[in-house]
Amino acid sequence: MESIWVLLLAACSSLLLWLWGRYRLRLTPSGLIRALALTLESLGWAVTFYAINLVLGVALTALVRATSGRFLSLYPTADPVLFLLSLLQALLFSWWRRQG
C-alpha cells in the first residue's frame, strides 16, 4: 500500500508539473522527450561512475591490505552514499559536457 501511495504522489505532482510546463511555460512535448533522453543519459553516467568508484574502492582496499598487512573491510565501499555521490558526479559531468 505504501508503495502505491508513494507512486501516486509522484504521479500527481508529475501531472501538475506537466500542466504547468505545457500551458504556463509553453514547453513542447518533443522537448519533454529530449529531456527524458538526457535524464536517462545522466543516469547512465551515474551507473558508470558508480562502477568506477566501486572498482577503485576494492582496488585501494586490496592495496592497503597487501602493503600494510592490516585488515581493511570491503563493507564501507558498499555504502549507499557512494551511489548518491556518483549521481552528483554524473549530473555535474552531464552539465559540463553540455556547456562544452
Next chain:
Amino acid sequence: MTRLLRGLGLLLLAGFGLLAFTPLPNYWHARTAVAPRLEPADAVVVLGAGVSRHGVLGSHSLRRAVEGVRLYHLGLAPRVLLMGPSRRGGPTEASVRARLARELGVPESALELEVRGATTRHEARLAWERLGGPGRRRVLLVTGSFHMRRAQALFRRAGFEAIPAPSADLDPDADQPLARLALSRGLIQEWLARTYYRAFGHL
C-alpha cells in the same frame, strides 16, 4: 556511446522499480534464506556484525547477541561464544555483547569471547580453535538470515556441524519501498560476498 548510456540509465530505472516497488526482493530472500533449526548443541556461536568506536552495538550485532542469549536461556547449549573485534581502539564488540549477556542473566562461566575475527572465514577458524575437537563439534550458529548460507558453509568447512539459528537482521516481508531497497542491498551485498568467496576457493 549515448545509446549505451541511455540503456544503462533505463536499466537502472527498471532495477530501481523492480526492487523498490515489487515483492521481488522478498521472493529473493525467501529463496536464499536458511530456515532455523533450534536443536541442542555444544555451544552457541554468535558472529560479529560491528560495534562503534564508543561501544555502541550496531542493530545487526544487537539482534544477533539477543538471539544468542535467547538460545542459551532456552537451554539449547551450555555455553555462548560471542565474537567481534574492536573498531579503531574502542571496546571490542565481544566484550560489549558479553556485558549485555550478563545483564540478561547469562552467567560469566557460560560466556566465551573471541575478539580477533575480521572476516567470516577467520571467525570460523577461530571458533574451531576455541570450541572444536572430538565430541565438541555441534554449534548453534547465530548470524543474519542473509549471511547464514555462507557462514554455515565456512563453519562446516572448519569442522563444525553448524546448526542454523538466523536472526532477522532485516524484515523479510518488507513492503515499504525504502525497506525493500535495504533488503535488496543486503541480498546483493551477500551475493557479491559469496561470489568473491567462491572465486578465491573459500567456499
